[in-house]
Amino acid sequence: AQSVTQLGSHVSVSEGALVLLRCNYSSSVPPYLFWYVQYPNQGLQLLLKYTTGATLVKGINGFEAEFKKSETSFHLTKPSAHMSDAAEYFCAVSDPLSGGYNKLIFGAGTRLAVHP
Amino acid sequence: DAGVIQSPRHEVTEMGQEVTLRCKPISGHNSLFWYRQTMMRGLELLIYFNNNVPIDDSGMPEDRFSAKMPNASFSTLKIQPSEPRDSAVYFCASSPGTGGSTGELFFGEGSRLTVL
Numbered sequence: 004a005q006s007v008t009q010l011g012s013h014v015s016v017s018e019g020a021l022v023l024l025r026c027n028y029s030s031s032v033p034p035y036l037f038w039y040v041q042y043p044n045q046g047l048q049l050l051l052k053y054t055t056g057a058t059l060v061k062g063i064n065g066f067e068a069e070f071k072k073s074e075t076s077f078h079l080t081k082p083s084a085h086m087s088d089a090a091e092y093f094c095a096v097s098d099p100l101s102g103g104y105n106k107l108i109f110g111a112g113t114r115l116a117v118h119p
Numbered sequence: 120d121a122g123v124i125q126s127p128r129h130e131v132t133e134m135g136q137e138v139t140l141r142c143k144p145i146s147g148h149n150s151l152f153w154y155r156q157t158m159m160r161g162l163e164l165l166i167y168f169n170n171n172v173p174i175d176d177s178g179m180p181e182d183r184f185s186a187k188m189p190n191a192s193f194s195t196l197k198i199q200p201s202e203p204r205d206s207a208v209y210f211c212a213s214s215p216g217t218g219g220s221t222g223e224l225f226f227g228e229g230s231r232l233t234v235l
Contacts, residue, residue, distance in 0.1 A: 035222050037222060037223075039224075044228070044229075045228055045229075046123070046210055046212070046226030046227050046228050046229055047162075047210070047212075047224070047226045048226065049223050049224070052222065052223065054222075093162065095222075097222045106164065106167065106175065107164070107222055107224060108164070109161060109162040110161070111161045112161060112162075
């Protein structure tokens with residue numbers, strides 16, 4: 004069965020610094036991969052996704068992620084953090100063969116803090 | 120356009136009482152999901168429906184939990200009897216569907232349940 008591991012439950016960066024949130028997955032077949040963001044007291048919203056094609060995907064708010072099959076990773080980055088980026092970020096995977104495209108398995112989440 | 124609508128936003132009840140959470144998916148979406156979020160276990164998929172039919176309920180914790188989707192615009196998640204360990208935020212999400220869908224879920228704002 005597929006699974007997702009997010010390294011680091013809490014990450015703290017300075018405003019303007021690089022953001023790097025790590026995600027590794029295990030899947031029996033090439034999966035679809037996602038990053039969602041959750042702001043306080045809200046539901047999750049999609050940041051970006053990888054399905055097929057170009058392995059570097061760009062999302063909203065200046066975030067991007069790169070699918071590296073050899074490393075089974077899908078790390079999320081942003082060159083320059085903004086205070087408004089403070090939120091919890093979830094990596095998710097779907098396995099089209101076993102669960103269908105829509106059955107997402109989420110990682111435990113990484114809480115990003117941005118300080119002045 | 121209206122997003123996924125959940126009610127109630129907050130519910131406080133006593134152990135042993137019945138709890139019903141409600142969800143209205145986005146019009147035209149034919150997949151619906153119930154997730155539970157806790158600090159200890161993160162985001163767990165409880166059940167999902169496609170075209171009003173339950174496809175996978177393997178995440179439903181036990182017989183005290185039940186979910187229905189009587190039509191395309193309404194779903195309920197019921198807990199009877201409720202227990203303190205059911206305290207969590209329950210999210211409903213919808214998706215355009217399995218055919219050609221690539222896993223973008225649209226989440227409601229959640230129902231925060233506290234069982235005393």
